[in-house]
Amino acid sequence: MKLRLIMENWQKFLEEAMxxxxxxxxxIIISGDRRQVHIKIRSKEKVxxxxxxxxxxxxxxxxxxxxxxIAVEEGNVYEVESVEANKGYGPLLYDIAMEMVYLLGGVGxxxxxKSISYAAKNVWLKYFEERARRGDDVKYKPxxxxxxxxxxxxxxxxxxxxxxxNGTPVIERxxxxxxxxxxxxxx
Numbered sequence: 001m002k003l004r005l006i007m008e009n010w011q012k013f014l015e016e017a018m019x020x021x022x023x024x025x026x027x028i029i030i031s032g033d034r035r036q037v038h039i040k041i042r043s044k045e046k047v048x049x050x051x052x053x054x055x056x057x058x059x060x061x062x063x064x065x066x067x068x069x070i071a072v073e074e075g076n077v078y079e080v081e082s083v084e085a086n087k088g089y090g091p092l093l094y095d096i097a098m099e100m101v102y103l104l105g106g107v108g109x110x111x112x113x114k115s116i117s118y119a120a121k122n123v124w125l126k127y128f129e130e131r132a133r134r135g136d137d138v139k140y141k142p143x144x145x146x147x148x149x150x151x152x153x154x155x156x157x158x159x160x161x162x163x164x165x166n167g168t169p170v171i172e173r174x175x176x177x178x179x180x181x182x183x184x185x186x187x
Contacts (some may be wrong), residue, residue, distance in 0.1 A: 021092070026061060028096060028174050032100045036067040037078070037100050041085075062089035066097050066109060072144060075107040082112070083120060090123050092170070098138065099168040103187065108162030110143060113152065128158035128164055138163055140155040166187065 022028060022041050029040045040063040046056030047128055062085030069079035078101045098109045111124050127138050140161040148155055171187060176178040180187065 022089075022174075022179055023061065023108075024177070028180050030096070030100065030180070030187065031184045033184060034068070034104055036065065036081075037097065037104070039064050039066075039096050039100070041089055041093070043134070061086040064093040064097050066101070068106065069110065070144075070147070072107065072141075074141075074161070075080070075105065077108050077110050078104075078106050079110050079142070079156050080112045080120070083117075085119075090119055094123055094127075095138075095165070095170045096174075098163060098165045099171045100185075102165055102168060103171075103185070108141065108164035111159050111163040121156075121159070124161075124163070125156075125158050127163050128161065137167075137169065138165055140164070 025044055026041050027044050029038075029042055031038050041061045043059040047059045049056045062083075064083045064085075065081040066078045070074050070077050078097070080094075080097070082089060083093060084090050094109070101107075101109050111120065116124075127141060140163045143160050143162055148160060171180065175187065
């Protein structure tokens with residue numbers, strides 16, 4: 001009984017996390033070039049004045065860095081290089097990253113091949129398992145088998161895919177809410 005309740009609560013937590021919006025007072029900043037993209041969720045105003053930072057510092061709740069990595073038959077796949085996010089903001093960063101790949105003409109986003117956190121695995125697993133609940137906005141295709149040798153050969157099926165979106169609904173919603181800054185891209 002307790003295990004079932006724990007699993008139900010965990011499922012609910014993950015579903016809520018997949019729908020996270022940036023908190024009030026925060027903006028999304030996108031920078032980079034066609035090869036690499038940096039996405040950050042940052043406060044609109046500086047916080048935390050101190051003698052060392054008399055004008056305050058930016059407060060961040062998450063950031064993701066992606067880089068064009070491999071070519072598949074359909075085109076270029078970008079790879080997650082690093083992610084740091086407060087609890088619940090990872091899925092928002094991944095959604096924006098997939099939409100940036102779409103805007104740059106790439107075909108998808110794949111998990112980091114060097115290391116992947118437990119939280120990141122849960123996000124990828126959710127994308128893999130929850131296509132119907134999300135209205136099929138995130139799709140996936142298998143990566144080439146030659147990528148998975150040695151230590152990589154035991155990767156779970158959901159980590160052997162690249163994920164993609166055909167459109168930019170999250171970016172459009174952020175633009176309309178005036179929560180998006182892009183210094184290097186014409187978004």
